[in-house]
Amino acid sequence: MIKLSDRINAMEESATIAMSRKSRELIAEGKDIIALSLGEPDFNTPDFIKEAASKAMEDNFTFYTPVPGFLDLRQAIAKKFKRDNDLDYSPDEIVVSTGAKQSIANVVLSLVGAGDEVVIPAPYWVSYLEIVKMSEAKPIIVNAGIESDFKVSGATLEAAITDKTKLIIFSTPCNPTGSVYSKEELADIAKVLERHPNVVIIADEIYEHINFTSKHESLAQFPEIKNQVVTVNGVSKAWAMTGWRLGYIGASKQIAAACTKMQGQFTSGTSSITQKAAIAALEADPAVLKDMIKAFEGRRKLVLNALGQIKGVNANVPEGAFYVFPDVSYFYGKSYNGRTIKDCSDLALYLLDEALVALVTGEAFGDPNCIRISYATSEEILTKAMSRIREALEKLS
Numbered sequence: 001m002i003k004l005s006d007r008i009n010a011m012e013e014s015a016t017i018a019m020s021r022k023s024r025e026l027i028a029e030g031k032d033i034i035a036l037s038l039g040e041p042d043f044n045t046p047d048f049i050k051e052a053a054s055k056a057m058e059d060n061f062t063f064y065t066p067v068p069g070f071l072d073l074r075q076a077i078a079k080k081f082k083r084d085n086d087l088d089y090s091p092d093e094i095v096v097s098t099g100a101k102q103s104i105a106n107v108v109l110s111l112v113g114a115g116d117e118v119v120i121p122a123p124y125w126v127s128y129l130e131i132v133k134m135s136e137a138k139p140i141i142v143n144a145g146i147e148s149d150f151k152v153s154g155a156t157l158e159a160a161i162t163d164k165t166k167l168i169i170f171s172t173p174c175n176p177t178g179s180v181y182s183k184e185e186l187a188d189i190a191k192v193l194e195r196h197p198n199v200v201i202i203a204d205e206i207y208e209h210i211n212f213t214s215k216h217e218s219l220a221q222f223p224e225i226k227n228q229v230v231t232v233n234g235v236s237k238a239w240a241m242t243g244w245r246l247g248y249i250g251a252s253k254q255i256a257a258a259c260t261k262m263q264g265q266f267t268s269g270t271s272s273i274t275q276k277a278a279i280a281a282l283e284a285d286p287a288v289l290k291d292m293i294k295a296f297e298g299r300r301k302l303v304l305n306a307l308g309q310i311k312g313v314n315a316n317v318p319e320g321a322f323y324v325f326p327d328v329s330y331f332y333g334k335s336y337n338g339r340t341i342k343d344c345s346d347l348a349l350y351l352l353d354e355a356l357v358a359l360v361t362g363e364a365f366g367d368p369n370c371i372r373i374s375y376a377t378s379e380e381i382l383t384k385a386m387s388r389i390r391e392a393l394e395k396l397s
């Protein structure tokens with residue numbers, strides 16, 4: 001048996017991907033599993049985007065691309081940043097990657113290494129922690145509980161900053177909590193960054209459009225700290241393009257050049273066809289997403305109503321993304337059929353076996369009191385799933 005590297009041995013498999021793999025396997029075995037584990041819209045990619053991809057193939061956009069992405073795509077992204085976020089990024093401050101996941105890995109690996117500290121507010125998206133571990137920097141977790149709507153204040157962040165801190169990573173709207181930072185809350189964080197000009201912050205805004213508040217606010221809007229912010233976004237969520245693999249950053253020229261260098265050694269530019277399709281998505285008026293957002297809002301209501309009827313479940317009201325992250329710690333120590341629930345991972349497995357519903361343990365997102373429900377599926381399926389969850393939880397005593 002070949003000995004694998006310490007790096008890969010120390011890495012956890014992505015819990016979101018592991019749970020969806022497991023549910024796919026169980027479905028293939030004939031089990032009636034409802035998978036609410038993967039954060040993936042159930043809508044199809046809009047036709048006008050597919051048409052742009054077909055045209056790209058017909059026009060022979062099938063060769064290697066410039067590493068940071070076609071210039072016309074980066075121009076379209078610059079326009080999108082201006083139109084939706086009032087942010088000025090020039091094409092040489094934009095790097096397109098094979099998904100926002102790679103965008104984040106590029107930034108982390110370009111900025112930090114052994115001896116550095118990276119502050120990550122929890123709950124966090126699963127991959128932040130593992131990417132930071134891979135970089136050999138030290139993750140510093142700052143907890144934000146359900147009582148603060150899972151959001152951190154500037155003061156909490158500042159208390160975690162030391163002279164070794166080089167990077168902070170957070171998302172708004174947040175995966176897994178759905179929490180959305182207001183302009184005032186972002187201004188509070190911006191003030192802290194102003195006092196620490198050598199600290200960079202990744203603002204992961206991939207759920208920008210799936211937002212039930214009046215308006216998405218970007219951290220980079222504060223001019224004093226704009227150069228310290230790396231704004232991450234992509235087409236996976238809003239445009240239902242998860243399989244196409246395209247994410248991007250807006251950052252200072254220095255960071256953009258570093259990410260381009262990194263990507264040039266790992267993957268080169270992302271798919272030429274995807275890039276041309278993404279131009280169509282980015283140039284479209286986001287108003288066309290209205291129906292999808294309405295559908296998500298209806299699903300959120302359904303899930304929250306159902307959770308409200310289960311004794312012991314405590315959920316906040318998520319203002320964005322398509323997740324609910326309820327506190328389920330009431331059930332720890334309770335049993336059914338000789339099986340005792342020790343923690344949230346146990347509860348996720350219990351619900352998989354007993355309710356045939358796949359969810360993701362909060363442990364993977366840095367909050368062991370909670371469990372993540374992705375409601376990116378039809379109301380019919382959600383109704384069935386929520387009644388199965390309720391039945392299984394009510395058996396525990």
Ligand code: PMP
Pocket residue numbers: 039098099100101102125171174175204206234235236242246247
């Ligand atoms: N950031 C967050 C918060 C996410 O939930 C995801 C999940 N897809 C990503 C980044 C990565 O997105 P992608 O690689 O599909 O663009």
Ligand code: GLU
Pocket residue numbers: 014016017037038039040101126127175
């Ligand atoms: N980001 C989604 C999720 O959190 C997709 C899976 C992944 O890339 O981790 O479920």
